[in-house]
Amino acid sequence: MFDxxxxxxxxxxxVETATSKLIAGAIFxxxxxxxxxxGGVGKYNVLIGQLLLQxxxxxxxxxxxxxxxxxxxxxxxxxxxxxxxxKPTRIGANIIGGLLFxxxxxxxxxxxxxxxxxxxxxxxDALFGMAGLIAGSWMFAELSGWTKRTVxxxxxxxxxxxxxxxxxxxxxxxxxxxxxxxxxxxxxQQFTTR
Amino acid sequence: MRTxxxxxxxxxxxxxxxxxxxxxxxxxxxxxxxxxxxxxxDYPGPAWSPYIVGAGIGVLSWLTFYFSDKPxxxxxFYAQLAGFLGKRIAPRRxxxxxYFKDKPPKVGWGFVFVVATIxxxxxxxxxxxxxxxxxxxxxxxxxxxxxIALRAAIAFPGGMLxxxxxxxxxxxxxxxxxxxxLQLNVASxxxxxxxxxxGVAVALPLYNL
Numbered sequence: 565m566f567d568x569x570x571x572x573x574x575x576x577x578x579v580e581t582a583t584s585k586l587i588a589g590a591i592f593x594x595x596x597x598x599x600x601x602x603g604g605v606g607k608y609n610v611l612i613g614q615l616l617l618q619x620x621x622x623x624x625x626x627x628x629x630x631x632x633x634x635x636x637x638x639x640x641x642x643x644x645x646x647x648x649x650x651k652p653t654r655i656g657a658n659i660i661g662g663l664l665f666x667x668x669x670x671x672x673x674x675x676x677x678x679x680x681x682x683x684x685x686x687x688x689d690a691l692f693g694m695a696g697l698i699a700g701s702w703m704f705a706e707l708s709g710w711t712k713r714t715v716x717x718x719x720x721x722x723x724x725x726x727x728x729x730x731x732x733x734x735x736x737x738x739x740x741x742x743x744x745x746x747x748x749x750x751x752x753q754q755f756t757t758r
Numbered sequence: 759m760r761t762x763x764x765x766x767x768x769x770x771x772x773x774x775x776x777x778x779x780x781x782x783x784x785x786x787x788x789x790x791x792x793x794x795x796x797x798x799x800d801y802p803g804p805a806w807s808p809y810i811v812g813a814g815i816g817v818l819s820w821l822t823f824y825f826s827d828k829p830x831x832x833x834x835f836y837a838q839l840a841g842f843l844g845k846r847i848a849p850r851r852x853x854x855x856x857y858f859k860d861k862p863p864k865v866g867w868g869f870v871f872v873v874a875t876i877x878x879x880x881x882x883x884x885x886x887x888x889x890x891x892x893x894x895x896x897x898x899x900x901x902x903x904x905x906i907a908l909r910a911a912i913a914f915p916g917g918m919l920x921x922x923x924x925x926x927x928x929x930x931x932x933x934x935x936x937x938x939x940l941q942l943n944v945a946s947x948x949x950x951x952x953x954x955x956x957g958v959a960v961a962l963p964l965y966n967l
Binding site: 595597626638653654658671672676686687692694696706721 | 796797798799801802803804805806808809811812813814815816817818819820821822823824825826827828829830832833835836837839840841843844852855856857858860865866867868869870871872873874875876877878879880881882883886888889890891892893894895896897898906909910912913914915916917918919920921922923924925926927928929930931932933934935936937938939940941942943944945946947948949950951952953954955956957958959960961962964965
């Protein structure tokens, strides 16, 4: 189970760093689960309510997290304090995978992260979805050779960010985009009860 | 066998565009359908303001990037669990699969993160008096009755679909939906929009038909 710890050499220092990395992950995970539950997104009715376009909690949380996260991470990156982890843009895989994910999300009522928070809050039906997530991951692994040769090559543009598309300075883009997202949030807030 | 040629792109993008177009149409029609089967707002909402929670998750992202050099993500955890189980049951088969060759299962930062998410959810629920201890969500019960087997029969394949989609798209509502979008990642914005289109397209008929 603890491959990471085993593979770390017997050099005490690297074991320590591996352990402290995991401890940091645990602390951040605790905070994440705590926030998800307090935000109501461990609750099936809040999540399905969003997909029924009745309860806008999920969109409000996600957009706020994106705005705050974007401003902070962009600033940190500008001063070379953090690395970005940009996933490759593969139009076919992003669209098909995205639609399949959404369909599954509606059937389960929890997404992978909120299912963990839901389980913690005693919503035991999250276990069914989690078991399905494990099985589906295996199913993907079985087909991964094939998807790599086919779907993942359709519209493969590599690592691509929105500012690259518009060729505007990144700082300018972040400020404008934050404004657009805030405006969208204001509109959502105007028209929704929750 | 399709080759990696640009000419194969229009061939897929046209049906994909058709599919998306018809889904948008479907969900617009369904959304304007007044006969909503249930009202989600009759059920308990969040304990805290979504703006406080969202800002908190945003700040948490700063910290994971700065201290751990990692974006927040959840779906890989389940793939790693699948890998561990696979190693136990069919070690040779597991080692032969492309995905596990690319990403050998290990207990790393992301794995610990999701396990801790469960505990964090428990702490929040217990301290807030919101511990549910139930097998069926009330809104589900109102719509589909009190069969736990039915809930499992819908949720398990749903989970399979969700994991497959997350692996194909390259992330879930956390990895793409929050971490990827805040990095202005094009893939993530495409994926998260499709998450919602797919979700709405299935949820509306599920609760309204």
